[in-house]
Amino acid sequence: MGNKLLCLGLLTALLGYYIYSPIPEDVAQPGTVMLLSALFRAQGHVSEVAELLGLASYMETLRLFTVFTLVPPTSDENVTVTDTELSNVPVRLYLPRRAPGGLRRAVLFFHGGGWCLDDAGVHDYDHLTRRISNELDAVVVSVNYRLAPPHRFPAQFEDVYSVTKFFLQRQVLAQYGVDPARVCVAGDSAGGNLAAAVAQQLPQDPEVKAKLKAQVLIYPALQALDLKLPSYLDNAEKPLLSRTLMVRFWSEYFSAEPTLREAMASNAHIPAEAGPLLQFVNWSRWLPADVRGAHRYSSPAAGGTEPGRGSPGLLDPRAAPLLGSEARLRGLPPAFVLTCQHDVLRDDGLMYAARLRAAGVPVTHHHATDAFHGAMTFLDGPFELRLAHRLLSTTLGWLRDNL
Ligand SMILES: *[C@@H]1O[C@H](CO)[C@@H](O)[C@H](O)[C@H]1NC(C)=O
C-alpha cells in the first residue's frame, strides 16, 4: 500500500513537472494555457520518439495529431459548407445562406501550421472560418494547399496563388455573388505569410485585373534571414511556438537537407547573395526602441554557406515577404497586422508594418501585449480562451470597416 502510494505520488510529481511551464504573467487563464502548452510539447516529444524509432518522420507524426481533429464539411442554419476544388486545388467553401442584400464580401483564407501541418477542415480552422463567413456575411474560401514534406516551396505559395487568381476572375466572382471591390486575403502564422506573399505577387501579374481590397496578417511569419531577432531570443520557449519548432518549419518549407536546419538554428545559414537584402531585416532600423530593449544589433553574417545557397526560397519575397523591395510594397492593399508580445514571430510583423507604412501602404497594427502565438484559434472546446474571442472580434471589427 505504502509503495503504491509512493509510486502514485512520484508519478503525479513527474506529470506535474512535465505539465508545468512558466506562462507569461499577463496571459489570462494561465492554467488552460499551461495545459495547452504541455499538450503541444507532448505531441512534439511523441513525434521525436517516433522518428528515432524509425516509425515515421517528425512532421508526419505531428500531422497525425491534427488529422485527428478533422471535421466533415457541415452546413448550419447560416452557412453552407462544402469541400470542392478551385483551379484544381482543394478548398473548403463557406457560403452565407441568408438572402443577400446585394453583392457580398469574400475572404480567401490560408490556414497556419508552418507550411507542414493543419488543414482547412481541422476543427479550429473550420470554426474560425465559419465565424468569419457568418459575421461578415462573406463568402470564405479556405485553401488546402499542399504541405511539406513532401511538398516544398513554392508549392504552398503556388496553390494559394492559383486559387486567388482563379477566384478573382469576373465570371467566378459573379457566380458566387461577390463584389469584385470587396475581396481580401487573410491568414494566420504560415497562412499570414502566404497572404502577404499573394498580396505582393498579384500586382506583378499582367493577367490579373482585379485588386484586393485588403490583407489580413495574423501573427505572420515573414522572413527567415535573421532567426535571432529580439522576439526569437526573448520568446524562444513561450507557448505555443518555440524557436526550435519555427526553425524546423522554415527548414522543412525550403529543403529536405538536415544541414539547413542545423545552420538555421545557429543563424549561420545566410548565403553571400543575401547581402543586399539584410537591410530589410535590420531590426535596429525597423523595430521601435521599446521593443529593441537591451538587445544589441549585429548583422547576421552572410557567409556563403552551402545549405542556404541550396534554398533559393530563403531570398524570395514569395517565401519571405519582408524581403520585398520598396517598389514591390508600394501600392499594396491596406493591411491589418496582428502581433503578439510573447511570440517568436512578433518582430516579423512589427517590421513588416513599419516597412509597409514607409512604402505608403495604410496599415492598422494591433499589438496584443498579453497574447502568444496561435491564440486566436482557441474559440471553443476544452481550451477555449477569452483571448481568442477578443483577438477575433478586433480582427472582424477591422474587416467590417475596411472590406
Ligand atoms: C447564426 O447566426 C445568428 C446571428 O448571427 C447567431 O445568433 C447563431 O448563433 C448562428 N448560428 C450558428 C450555428 O452559428
Ligand SMILES: *[C@@H]1O[C@H](CO)[C@@H](O)[C@H](O)[C@H]1NC(C)=O
Ligand atoms: C542597420 O540599421 C542601423 C540604423 O539605421 C544602421 O546604423 C546600420 O548601419 C544598419 N546595419 C546594416 C548592416 O544594415
